[in-house]
Structures are given as structure tokens and as C-alpha cells.
Amino acid sequence: MPKDISVSELKKKAKELRLNIVKTANFAGSGHLGGSLSCADVLAALYFKYLNVDPRDPDKFDRDRFILSKGHCALAYVPCLAMAGFVPMDSLEHFNHYESPYGMHPDSKKVRGCDASTGSLGHGLPMGVGMALGLRYQGNLTSKVVVLMGDGEQDEGSVWEGAMSAHHFKLKNVIAIVDRNKMMIDGRTEDVMSIEPIDKKYEAFGFEVIVCNGNDMAEVDAALAKAWANDTDKPVCIIANTEKGYGVKRFQGNVKWHYGAMNSDLFKEAVADIEAMD
């Protein structure tokens, strides 16, 4: 059952997460700022309202599963796990450093609360399908398996192998989320390799599709509520329309900030922008 927490409280969590993202990038020296900031609202809503996970017992069998298929956004994921109590907040200071448990891409053997090692794109949905099958076979019909993907990631053929099987096996507890920030390393998705109409593609693959503004917490909350209440026998796909770098003006909609390093002035500017958010 989702927790009883208001949209305005979730917005505060998303804002705090954005601050932790830029702070962690500063500790790390650089990071995937654009895609981490774009998915911060979705992550905050998942970890502070929807996911049934417990930092005191991160491996409990009846938990919901979460796979960060866009693994390069560990820069958002690990700070989110820290805020949720899975890892110590001060451990973020070692992000990317020698022998740190945290690098650019999350390692499930090292990051407490992380359900899957990711980084190579297109791997999350197949693993999520396996988890959902495994849960069902063992009698768990209630836990959700949430897979957060990038939009550039949709180019990977294995995404569609996974999608086809999620539908075939009637995995109604699978929730695929596409962080539709419309950019990838080499440019805009529609210039590099067009993915539209992405909603129709998931519909055609047998998903119940929900489209929302992924940077508007009220819409994110409503979309996840609908996904959680899914009473069809289909898997769910949420297309979260977001803006890359959302929250920091200089990064927003700027393909150059897929990945980068901030100097101290820019860091201060980023913090100030986020603090000025609603």
C-alpha cells in the first residue's frame, strides 16, 4: 500500500533529492546530471510514497522491486537510497572515488537496497520480467516490479524482447517507466534515432499506457496511483514526459549536460536554482 504522503511533501523530497544530486556530482567530480535531474520527481514519488521497501530489511521477500535500468543515473538513485535510509548520507561523499561502493552505475552487490546492477542499457526490463515471474511462481502476486528506463534506451532491442514477454506472461505487476527527457548523448532522440510514437509502441506491445508530465509531482503521483491500482492483466508503462536537467536553468533542455563537471560557481548556481524551486 502506498504511504499517506501529500503531493507537497513529495515535492519537498524531490527538491531535496535534486540538491543531493548536484552535491553528489560535486563530490564525484562529475556526473550524469541531465538524466538524473529529469527523473528526480519519479524517484522521489516511488521511494517516499509507493515502493514497499524497508531500509531495516532491504532483502525481505515481499518487497516491491525497483530496477534503475538507466543505470547511468546512479547519481540520482544512490542519493535517493540515502534519503530513504538504505545507505548513510555521508557516504555519498565518496561517490566515484577509489574503491567506493558507488560509481556511475549501481552495483547491487555493493549498494544496499539496490535490486539490480545496471549500466548497460536495455537490461532492466528483462530482469524485471524474470523477477515478476519468480515472484509469481513463489506465490507472491502483490509485489510490484518497477523498471525505470531512459528514452534513448528504447533504441535497444532487448527492451522490446522484455516488453513482449511482460505482456505474454501477463505480468500485471510490472511497471515500466520511460523517463522521456527527449535527449541522449549525441543529441535529441528524434534526431539520433526517433522513438515516437513511444506510447503507441507500448500499447501495441500490450501495455496499459499512462502518459504524464514527469516533472509535475501531482501528475507523477496520479500516474503511479493508477499504475499501482492496475486491474487489467496487462503490464503498465508510464511515459513520464520530462525535461533533461530539470531544476537547474543552465542544464535544462541542454544536451551538453547529459554528463558534465561543474566548477564552483556553477555548483553554487545549480544549488541556488534548485533552492528557488517551488
Added chain:
Amino acid sequence: MAEGTTWTTYDANKMTSKEIYGKVLAELGETNDKIVGVTADLAKSTNIGNFGDKFPDRLFNVGIAEQNLFGVAAGLAKTGLIPFASTFAIFACLRGGEQVRTDIAYQNLPVKIIATHGGLSFGPAGTTHHCTEDYAIMRAIANMTVVIPADGFETAKAVRACIDVPGPFYMRVGRGFEPPLHDDENFEFVIGKAMKLHEGSDLTIITCGTPTLQALEAAKDLEAEGISVRVINMHTLKPIDRDAIMEAVVDTRRILTVEEHNIIGGLGDAVAAVIAESGKGCAFTKLGIPDEYGVIGYPEDLYARYKLDATGIQETVKELLGKEIEADEDWTDED
């Protein structure tokens, strides 16, 4: 076959290794409900279908999608299950290879990859379906255990033994009706421990998989000619049995490796590395498939072409016996 009998009474002359795999897995499923199966439209061809016939809710066929196959297997293992994932060897190590490495091995998950149609066993299918690269690929993947059984009896024992291997496991079997190496099931099979099949003092053949029987027959024929050849069945390629290799080096000073694999990166190279690191020199030859793609043909014709049959192995043994080695008989000062 009588009801209630076990694999040990199967007529190994009439069953392929993969058929035995399917039957043993179905048996194991009865007592271990953590075992599930995954395949990619090759349930019948890989014989994992036997398991599915018995436990329809425990075999997941993902269609012709090998990346998904291994991703799904990883996800199943993440929920505490022991998935057996079966497809042809070439698709296991290359089409789904990154999922094997990143989803399964990197996360050290107990997925058992049973790869059939290995080597040249699917000869007439041509190069797309040959697999002479899997030893090199799989042994370079950290956490992976790599086993190549020589016949159906070993396959059955390996399938049982791999349940206790805590991490990922890769096993290659063939396709055809390769004759059995063993007469019965009365032998010890321990993962990581090589098997001495024939004693000898002039030279040692270290082999695995289908050529093992050929090597043994070669050694028996050579014995009649007064040539004493030891045969070691290195069924576990990784972790390799270093003691068995070094014992053979010290005892026989001449080593021939025989494998159904590209000459690069497989058993021969693994053995060579052990010898080189020991500092003890010996005469050494690798027999395998040259660095080229196999031609089309029935497996037995291809084995003859690449000297992986008893005749070819005997010829190679004689060549190696003629090789000069440095006459330093005293290794005691090198320890």
C-alpha cells in the same frame, strides 16, 4: 524404461547428453522446487522441454530472444530461484553474452547455463550454428564455473553437481549421439577435479568433451605400439585442476591438449598458462580447431578433418614425441 528407475540405468548408447540433461533436470525438479527453467524457443532442441512437460509452470519460454533469456534468468535468480537456462552454445556465449556477463556473472547469480550444440556437433548447420569460441569467452568471465562433460553419464553428474555451485555455471554439451566414454555411472565426478582415465609415462593428453573418448582410444592403440600415454579428462575448464597438470608435466614432460574449440583461448591456452607460470618447461602441442570457421559436414567428418578423432590424435602424439626438449632432468632445484 521401468518406472522409478533413475538416470543411472538409462541406456547411454541410445540417449544423447542433452536428452540425459533433460531427464535429470526433470528428476531434480521433483525434490528441489527452487529449480526453474528458461529457454528461447529451443525447449525441444535442448531437451529442457522434459522439465517443462513435468512442471509446466516452472519452464518459461521467452521465444527467440536470447538477451531476454539471460536477463529473465537473472531476474528469476534474484528472487531466490535456481534457473537453468538453455539454448545453443553459440547464442549463449555471443547473442546473449553480455547479459550472461553483466546480469548473471557480475551479480554472481546461480544461473545454470546449459548450452547445447557446442563445438562442431551441429556440423551440417554451418558456421552460424557451430560454437568454437565458448571456452575462451566463458572462462574469461569472472565468477563463472565452466564444465564440459565428455558423455551423458558425466552430463548427468554435472547437472546434479552444479546445483551446489553457488554462482553462475556454464556447461557445454553436444548435439549428436556421441558414444559414451564411461561404461556406467560408477566413477567419481567432482567439479574442479580432473579425472585420470589412462596411465602413461611418455606423454599426457589433456582433453575435455567429445574428444575425450577419442583420446582414450588413441592411448589404448598407442599402448599396443609401446607408447605409454596418460589421458586426463579436464572436464572442468574453470577452475582448472592445476595439480593434475603439473603432475603430468613432472611425470611425462610432454603435454598434448585436445579440444573441440578454436585453438585460441580454450583448454590448450589454459593448460599452457599453468605450465608457463610453473617455470617447468616441457614439450607442448595444442590440438584444436585452427583459427578459422568450420566447414559444413557431419561431426565425425569434421573431427577427422581437424584431427580430433583417435587417428588424428595418434598422429599428433607421435609428432610431439619427436619434439626436442631441453634435457634438464633435475627440477628439484627449482622449487
